[in-house]
Amino acid sequence: MRILIAAAALVAALPAAAQTAPQSIPSPILTTPEAKDVWTHAQPEVARVTHVAVDLTADFDAKIMSGKAVLDVLAAPGAREIVLDVDDLDIAAVTDGAGKALEWTVGPRDKDLGSAMTVKLDGAARLVITYKTRPGAAALQWLPPEMTAGKTRPYLFSQGQAILNRTWIPTQDSPGIRQTWEATITVPEGLVAVMSAERIDGAKGKAAGKKMRSFRFRMDKPVPPYLIALAVGDLKFKALGPRSGVWTEAAMLDKAAYEFADIEKMIDAAEALYGPYRWGRYDMLLLPPAFPYGGMENPTLTFLTPTIVTGDRSNTDVVAHELAHSWSGNLVTNATWSDSWLNEGFTTYFENRIMEAVYGAERAAMYADLDWDGLVRDIAENGGQTGATTRLHGDPGSTAGQLDYFKGSVFLRTIEKTVGRDKWDAYLRGYFDRHAFQPQTSAGFLADLREHLLKGQPELELTLQLDRWVYAAGLPDNAVHVTSTTLAAVDAKLAAFKAGGPASAVQPQGWSTQEWQRFLNGLPREMSAERLKELDETLGLSASPNAYVRSAWYVLAIGNRYDPATAGMGDWLKGVGRGLLIRPVYAALMAQGDWGKPLAERFFAGARSSYHPFTQGQIEKIVAGK
Template sequence: MAPPFSSPAPLPSLAPDPHSYAGRSTARVSHLALALTVDFDHHTLAGSATWQLDNPAAATEVVLDTRDLHIEAVELLDKAGDTTPATFALGTADPTLGQALHVAIAADTSALRVRYRTAPTAAALQWLAPAQTAGTQPFLFTQSQAILARTWLPCQDSPGIRFTYEASLQVPAHLLALMSAENPTARSATGAYTFRMSQPIPAYLMALAVGDLAYAPLSHRTGIYAEPATLPAAMYEFADLEKMVAAAEQLYGAYRWEQYDLLMLPPSFPFGGMENPRLTFVTPTILAGDRSLTSLVAHELAHSWSGNLVTNGTWNDFWLNEGFTVYFERRIMEHLYGRDYADMLQVLGRDALHDTIAELGADSPDTHLRLQLAGRDPDEGLTEIAYEKGCALLLTLESLIGRPRLDAFIKEYFARFSFRAMDTATFLAYLRTELLDKEAGLEEQLHLGAWVDGPGLPSSAPAVSSSRFAAVEEVLHRLARGTAPGALVPATTEWSSHEWVHFLHGLPPTLSADELRPIDDAFHFTASGNAEISTAWFAHTLRAGYAAALPAAENFLRHVGRRKFLVPLYRALLATPDGPVRARAIYAQARANYHSVATGTLDSLME
């Protein structure tokens, strides 16, 4: 095993993580040597995870998180590298948290090795048959956030615990393997690959993908992996990737991960993107053909600072990852495409926030920034509250102190706490010391308590508006006054996806099928192919029973696995008179194409 990498000490006094068993011992993992064989026939990973340990308090056991793993053996390694069998035990199984793996250790234990294999149903692993991909070969990808790393790796699965890693993988020789690490750009003739991640990361940023993949560089430090059939479209869509990285560095400091590549996944990926270090996973639903949905990539890039560099200490502090990232994302987009473009993103985000508050309830504690998720799946906190209310707090602070001061604060924050975890209490103390206490009355103007531990959107939030959306609203007014949809086409020829989505959101939800038909004839929404537009359109057509769009909507639900799109469309369908029967029939056919992150939500919805 290679020598340990250096890793910064965690901040003191972080809140305990209610979603990890690791806090039951003071012994911490510091470096991982992973050796796995990927078995597509049996849908399993098998091998070993060797963990180097930090044990300054001389704890007598180390505790790892596992879920549905078959533990075959555990060995202890002393400082000379000699191994002895370990005494270990698995705790009581919890459907969300899994089982604690308790391993007895001695004072001279420097490392432990767990030999294991995953279950075919491991929640983090998505095994795809060739028919579910863009090519002719099977595909595997992982989704570890929030606490699914433990389903494919025995680990201390808390965002507050960081480690470096190296890995060796054996995969079928005709496929390429990638990880959130230094990656190959061409296939190995033997299917053997090695990886190294020298910057410490938390377990939720562990990532693996195996498939028929090709690579195309976009600059000296950026590029794209995709299935060969998808690669040309992806190269066109993300031609500005290097400009995004450069813009981000101008805002908040050097990019600290050397390489920034994208991996274009098959449609079953449950999220828009996942910010795995050095290798962002992205959904093909952002291949709009006009580069209008690339703000999603700006978001995942921004995570290279907010989240990957400075990480929420627990999932109760999720807003510290996402609020900063949304704010940062929109600053990148403004730098590249102008203020009027970024304004559209702010309005869409604010609309989504209002919808989420209405859905959760205006007084719900789930609309607080600081969440209380103990006893629940942390996925319940992955809502627009963390993203958009968090961003709105930073917009409010910007309005009070100005951009230059806020930018200086954020840049120093990322630099000071690089490769460390941060919880809400520690951040608030830092914010007060560095900004709020330096100006009398500033915290009262900000209404900080109402943001962090209060419901809804505080009154201090600045309004957001968009001149480009004002033009969209004028078209909507003309339509409402009786102008034929076909006559409105000339006013819409230069619209981006964002303007079309705003238009569709502005249509009355009570439109009948007969009223939707001429709109479709004019703008061809049913045949759009743009996932954002399709989702907004199909929500109307499903509610209204517009039969002409039903085959396209059903095809969309069967082939797109992004949870953001699936949930509103299934909800719209379930709310119609014959919708429950139709929705369950579609879901029965499509469920195998969805990741467990999506089915976990949709199973409950169907019930």
């Protein structure tokens, strides 16, 4: 049974002195055993943060953010302290809302979780924490002008998922502890700050004798703290519709606007499927290449990698994915990272439904078919049907590859095919309404599914194999595989080439990214230098402007120790910060031992400073052989 702490009851039970600070009605938290978050120091059942207000100044020379955070606290009767998550923050002082100093301590640093910051409440319902970040804050990436499109002004962006926001905001950094928030961000004049919230204003002012400008933001809906996001740069905006638009540097603005022109159609399609979009605006921020992911679903302002801008709109599935997160992930959120498939699997399924509604069933089938390839590959490479990391629910961060995305979406598609689309869509729409602005667990979802969809039908339960999908390894035998006729045509060309046909017969003109991926990933892993040269020269692989193509080609070439492909590899690795595309290349190099390891080390040494700290850590482990 799902157990919720009733916020109103907690407020009523608080001593009068603890109710002096204004409190909005906070989102409930889950207290079932499976909702225990092992990636936080917080004890939300004792005292928790309900609202965060930061007032910070960005110092690009020192690479620090400095100022204060004001936290509203909801504490259980008798609670004497609150525990926050911090990581490498320089804390100067902590007071209550009236300016009274409060006792506080910061515990030893755990290499993964940072430190526990414990504050004695002494009846306080509001904390004011004065602090600074450090130059190496893992959530923040400070880019020099030369790493931007304009080359004249610096850039700053944050990436908080999963638990990195504790490196720039002292709060309870757990997805199950939803918080409203507001911010004032002061930056050098000439730069623009944007955040994942409603923008209130941008007023000029002065700070420390320099011309500065402050921007104010407000998020009045409770969100998991990893969704608090910031970017500062020489940013321009272009409207794409009545509630959507794109921010980016001037050099990329028109390209981005063209690539994302269908966003209003996507929003309409999503609402028709699963209910109203509840976040106001849906804007997008196209970042510099150093951004480590394809996209990040920050409410009101999706962050996107420039690698998806290929001029043919073939990668707008990434936009559909981040939009779908506005329901699955942002509206209903995994309570812990052990259940991240509730965010990513749901969203991958929903993304595909948006693509089908906007672009047709065959294009959606193409994406689903490729996802199936990825799922089969992830399972095969991680222990097969008995591999522990092929479970959906498990230790946080322990699932193989993109299994949360692929196995999770195939699970939901299997339910859809079994019960029928109309019944499934009605259920999902109700699910998002019932659990809006709340955390969720696998156990909670299955209980809801049984109550509102299965309704005591044991034969249907047996057919669906619900527990096996979520808690067991491998792929259940009822999994639904959607196939694509477009990719089948690519497979035919692939078969002809593998049978000895010329590369000139492939004729990839007009291919989408997905067709390229199917072809390149389907090529034999062992090929002669002559055959690789033929492919490269005929299809222009080493010079492709498509980052997906370059990544897949480099992995194939490295596996055969094809030296000519390494000529531009270092520059490419330095110019692409997206982990999904560069991790396989470094891993392929390391797998080649004495031939590849020196190349991996040299390329990483040259590219390291251009990567987000999170990506740096990932590549470091690969190059170190861990």
